[in-house]
Amino acid sequence: DPAENVRTAVSAEAFVMEDGDTLYVAFVAQDPDVxxxxxxxxxxxxxxxxxxxxxxxDTFNDERRAYEFWVNPLGVQAxxxxxxxxxRGDDSWNAIWDSAGRITPSGYEAEMAIPLKQLRFSPSxxxxxxxxxxxxxxxxxxxxxxxxxxxxxxxxxxxxxxxxLEGMSNLQASRNLEIxxxxxxxxVQSRSRGLGAWDKPGVDPDAGVDLRWGITQDVYLNATxxxxxxxxxxxxxxxxxxxxxxxxxxxxxxxxxxxxxxxDTFQNLVYTRNIADPDYxxxxxxxxxxxxxxxxxxxxxxxxxxxxxxxxxxxxxxTQGEDRAPVESDVSIGRYRMDxxxxxxxxxxxxxxxxxxVGYSNSVASIDAVLxxxxxxxxxxxxxxxxxxxxxxxxxxxxxxxDSSGNSLRVEYRHQDAEWDWRVGYDDIGKDFRADxxxxxxxxxxxxxxxxxxxxxxxxxSFFSRFRFAADYDRTEDQSGKQLEEELEFFINMNGPAxxxxxxxxxxxxTYWNGSTxxxxxxxxxxxxxxxxxxxxxxxxxxxxxxxxxxTRLGRSNRLSxxxxxxxxxxxxxxxxxxxxxFDVDGGRLFTANLSDLRTTYQFTAKSFLxxxxxxxxxxxxxxxxxxxxxxxxxxxxxxxxxxxRFTAATRFFVGYSDASFQDDRYESLEPIGRSFFAKFTYxxxx
Numbered sequence: 224d225p226a227e228n229v230r231t232a233v234s235a236e237a238f239v240m241e242d243g244d245t246l247y248v249a250f251v252a253q254d255p256d257v258x259x260x261x262x263x264x265x266x267x268x269x270x271x272x273x274x275x276x277x278x279x280x281d282t283f284n285d286e287r288r289a290y291e292f293w294v295n296p297l298g299v300q301a302x303x304x305x306x307x308x309x310x311r312g313d314d315s316w317n318a319i320w321d322s323a324g325r326i327t328p329s330g331y332e333a334e335m336a337i338p339l340k341q342l343r344f345s346p347s348x349x350x351x352x353x354x355x356x357x358x359x360x361x362x363x364x365x366x367x368x369x370x371x372x373x374x375x376x377x378x379x380x381x382x383x384x385x386x387x388l389e390g391m392s393n394l395q396a397s398r399n400l401e402i403x404x405x406x407x408x409x410x411v412q413s414r415s416r417g418l419g420a421w422d423k424p425g426v427d428p429d430a431g432v433d434l435r436w437g438i439t440q441d442v443y444l445n446a447t448x449x450x451x452x453x454x455x456x457x458x459x460x461x462x463x464x465x466x467x468x469x470x471x472x473x474x475x476x477x478x479x480x481x482x483x484x485x486x487d488t489f490q491n492l493v494y495t496r497n498i499a500d501p502d503y504x505x506x507x508x509x510x511x512x513x514x515x516x517x518x519x520x521x522x523x524x525x526x527x528x529x530x531x532x533x534x535x536x537x538x539x540x541x542t543q544g545e546d547r548a549p550v551e552s553d554v555s556i557g558r559y560r561m562d563x564x565x566x567x568x569x570x571x572x573x574x575x576x577x578x579x580x581v582g583y584s585n586s587v588a589s590i591d592a593v594l595x596x597x598x599x600x601x602x603x604x605x606x607x608x609x610x611x612x613x614x615x616x617x618x619x620x621x622x623x624x625x626d627s628s629g630n631s632l633r634v635e636y637r638h639q640d641a642e643w644d645w646r647v648g649y650d651d652i653g654k655d656f657r658a659d660x661x662x663x664x665x666x667x668x669x670x671x672x673x674x675x676x677x678x679x680x681x682x683x684x685s686f687f688s689r690f691r692f693a694a695d696y697d698r699t700e701d702q703s704g705k706q707l708e709e710e711l712e713f714f715i716n717m718n719g720p721a722x723x724x725x726x727x728x729x730x731x732x733x734t735y736w737n738g739s740t741x742x743x744x745x746x747x748x749x750x751x752x753x754x755x756x757x758x759x760x761x762x763x764x765x766x767x768x769x770x771x772x773x774x775t776r777l778g779r780s781n782r783l784s785x786x787x788x789x790x791x792x793x794x795x796x797x798x799x800x801x802x803x804x805x806f807d808v809d810g811g812r813l814f815t816a817n818l819s820d821l822r823t824t825y826q827f828t829a830k831s832f833l834x835x836x837x838x839x840x841x842x843x844x845x846x847x848x849x850x851x852x853x854x855x856x857x858x859x860x861x862x863x864x865x866x867x868x869r870f871t872a873a874t875r876f877f878v879g880y881s882d883a884s885f886q887d888d889r890y891e892s893l894e895p896i897g898r899s900f901f902a903k904f905t906y907x908x909x910x
Contacts, residue, residue, distance in 0.1 A: 224368040225688040254330035262296035265828035281354030282344035296331035298324035317872035350392040354385035376641035399437025406710035442509035482508035485517035494662035526552040526658035533667035552578040607631040629656030672697035723752035757790035827855040873907035
């Protein structure tokens with residue numbers, strides 16, 4: 224890629240061996256111009272813009288799930304899991320393995336040592352048969368993917384096209400156990416936005432432990448006791464103004480990441496960030512022949528979840544008593560999937576969350592199937608039923624009855640070949656449907672969508688290596704039949720020299736809001752390029768006529784989102800992104816919003832770094848143009864300094880400081896409201 228299975232201009236060799244305990248892989252990558260190799264020191268899983276080389280292993284040989292291991296020319300490592308059923312990659316998974324790399328006069332060399340106990344596969348006295356792909360990413364003027372397997376673009380699955388690695392009949396049974404104690408100490412000072420007295424509870428040390436036990440090579444038990452689920456690094460900020468739906472943030476916590484893909488379905492019914500503060504957790508995941516299963520149980524000392532509607536959603540938190548203390552709940556999740564035919568599946572999900580102290584519960588049952596009637600076609604079906612008991616807090620705040628239930632149905636047919644792609648989809652989500660352990664932020668709607676796209680690819684030195692044009696029509700109505708939206712969109716996607724890209728979106732819609740229907744129109748262009756190995760630039764411009772949700776009228780929004788990534792030498796990197804949105808209505812400028820995120824990292828080696836993060840959010844509003852009272856000016860500023868040293872993926876030391884300030888109409892300047900110092904140490908003990 225981008226060429227169509229032609230011999231490459233550069234070559235690489237892969238050498239593989241195993242000793243019954245460890246899989247060793249070595250690469251020798253030739254390069255005609257060593258000065259153009261893109262290789263920088265970074266933390267693990269951050270090498271995707273560099274030259275990198277790796278191995279893809281379908282260890283169950285079921286052509287549905289694979290491990291990926293990558294290394295750049297300096298030995299920086301990355302790993303991920305690819306789910307071919309749902310076509311999703313997940314680089315949040317972390318294995319404990321060793322890597323090394325060096326640049327040579329003729330290119331670079333890289334090595335991996337992957338303990339076999341980090342992999343899941345079917346134990347057998349016979350020789351193992353695994354799907355395997357050796358892949359080299361060669362970023363120069365174009366982004367080139369080089370592999371030992373030719374990939375037919377008329378076939379929609381990837382893993383089904385891999386050659387087989389046979390052998391490894393002498394794999395040794397070992398004690399597959401990891402015990403990971405965690406020590407954390409924090410000192411937090413905070414005060415209310417009324418700028419009252421500072422709350423200074425002092426230093427708070429804490430300890431917990433995680434356990435990962437490979438009962439067999441294909442069945443794993445994860446357990447956690449008094450876990451520290453503090454998030455070390457800040458989430459990437461998102462602009463949350465003139466938006467009615469809850470925002471999605473990815474999971475980063477270790478206990479939930481191992482085996483997380485075992486719970487994936489077409490609809491996101493398991494979103495573990497809803498489990499905020501557990502005392503304990505147990506998780507069993509495994510695969511036996513065609514059967515894949517997962518079970519998770521925990522408590523949660525703070526029960527919060529999404530309350531969805533047809534035109535918006537809110538995150539609510541259950542409380543009790545006069546002091547509004549958080550409510551504890553019990554969590555249970557089960558997932559089963561059976562492989563059918565060559566590359567199809569059928570499965571079920573059960574989730575249950577309940578807090579008997581306040582009379583709350585939410586139970587969800589789902590059946591799903593992914594069917595592949597041909598090499599280029601995929602049909603996905605998922606039906607879900609939910610039942611909820613709503614405590615008085617939910618009844619009063621959201622006008623819900625004591626008991627409620629709802630259904631959800633999602634169906635999609637998708638075709639993709641070398642030139643054409645199209646899909647037809649239908650969603651039918653009931654008014655009282657809820658998935659309190661998932662991420663479902665919209666209900667009470669019926670949605671129909673169809674998309675048709677055509678792709679052209681060019682080999683050689685053509686200016687555009689890929690060009691795609693597509694048209695999309697969708698219609699949404701609520702369960703009573705009221706039309707909420709009718710939309711027509713056109714897409715253009717292009718890739719060119721200097722790793723350039725251009726993605727454009729044009730269209731319009733009829734959008735219902737608060738008793739009125741508005742004619743929206745939108746135009747969006749995203750473009751970027753990497754002219755040198757150490758510099759990447761890009762921006763997104765969106766100009767649209769869009770509903771002003773706060774005041775029920777049509778407005779004019781201009782949003783500009785540039786970014787720059789600059790590498791100074793092999794160790795120092797700057798990442799700056801900014802979003803500016805200006806929103807005009809009849810009468811003037813309704814609001815101006817600025818959101819900035821600066822991350823400066825000095826990577827001493829592949830194992831240690833020092834990072835400074837600065838996040839700034841500034842909103843200015845014309846109060847005279849709002850129907851309800853708002854702040855004329857509101858600002859938030861967060862700063863963090865973080866040092867990390869990583870011995871392995873699971874043995875790490877963090878120490879850092881962060882503070883937060885804000886400003887609204889009451890104050891003339893930013894006022895501090897929080898500061899914290901923290902240190903965290905995790906150690907992976909493998910007895």
